[in-house]
Amino acid sequence: MKSLIKKIISPLVIKCFHYLWWQSTGTWPKNTYLGYEILQCPLDLQLYQEIIFREKPEFILQTGVCGGGSIVYFSSILDMMNASTDTKVIGIDIELSEQAKTIKNDRVLLLEGSSTDQEIFKTVTKLIEGKKGLIILDSDHSKDHVYEELSMYNKLVALGCRLVVEDTNLNGNPVYPAFGPGPFEAVCDFLSENDKFIPDDNLWKRNLFSFHQYGWLKRIK
Numbered sequence: 001m002k003s004l005i006k007k008i009i010s011p012l013v014i015k016c017f018h019y020l021w022w023q024s025t026g027t028w029p030k031n032t033y034l035g036y037e038i039l040q041c042p043l044d045l046q047l048y049q050e051i052i053f054r055e056k057p058e059f060i061l062q063t064g065v066c067g068g069g070s071i072v073y074f075s076s077i078l079d080m081m082n083a084s085t086d087t088k089v090i091g092i093d094i095e096l097s098e099q100a101k102t103i104k105n106d107r108v109l110l111l112e113g114s115s116t117d118q119e120i121f122k123t124v125t126k127l128i129e130g131k132k133g134l135i136i137l138d139s140d141h142s143k144d145h146v147y148e149e150l151s152m153y154n155k156l157v158a159l160g161c162r163l164v165v166e167d168t169n170l171n172g173n174p175v176y177p178a179f180g181p182g183p184f185e186a187v188c189d190f191l192s193e194n195d196k197f198i199p200d201d202n203l204w205k206r207n208l209f210s211f212h213q214y215g216w217l218k219r220i221k
């Protein structure tokens, strides 16, 4: 009975809860952080907080800003850690929202344009060259776009640092089955061609589920 619960019933219950919670409009889409819309699962925000405190990144870069809640969240953690103001939080969005434009924090830098635009990439590379930081991909979730982001931004991840591909739960993994190939499929292709990164599954599995499951990558070579 114990092994039936562990192997079949528990994973099924977790998947069903993940699905129900994600597709309920009253849950995460309504969350805000210090007044800013934040499109994240709170369990994942807990993991980010632990990573930032433990690993002390010299920058945090997120593609896809939306309301800016994640940018405010990351910068407020760095503020509470008394991190140097040289530790920047950089956000890139194809169209910065009015709400994101109101963020006032010296460490926050917002860039408008596509994350895969060569000029934007050059600007970002100049800003973070030689630094050890955390890179998070949360913009256009189509497989092709995420794969292109992975191919570009993995070069800016230092040894031992993290590259997080968000929303790997799309396309029936287990949410939004009709989405089509997305972040999870892009991660699978990327990892099959690149042995410098591994998925850090122990990180999120202790919380039972993550919107970014299998997307918490770490550079090991």
Ligand SMILES: C[S@@+](CC[C@H](N)C(=O)[O-])C[C@H]1O[C@@H](n2cnc3c(N)ncnc32)[C@H](O)[C@@H]1O
Binding pocket: 037, 038, 039, 040, 062, 063, 064, 065, 066, 067, 068, 069, 070, 092, 093, 094, 095, 113, 114, 115, 116, 138, 139, 140
């Ligand atoms: C899922 S939302 C980001 C949520 C945000 N990171 C958060 O945690 O609250 C996706 C954002 O990606 C932006 N976006 C879409 N295509 C993009 C692209 N090619 N480059 C940069 N941003 C893009 C959209 O404008 C939107 O604001």
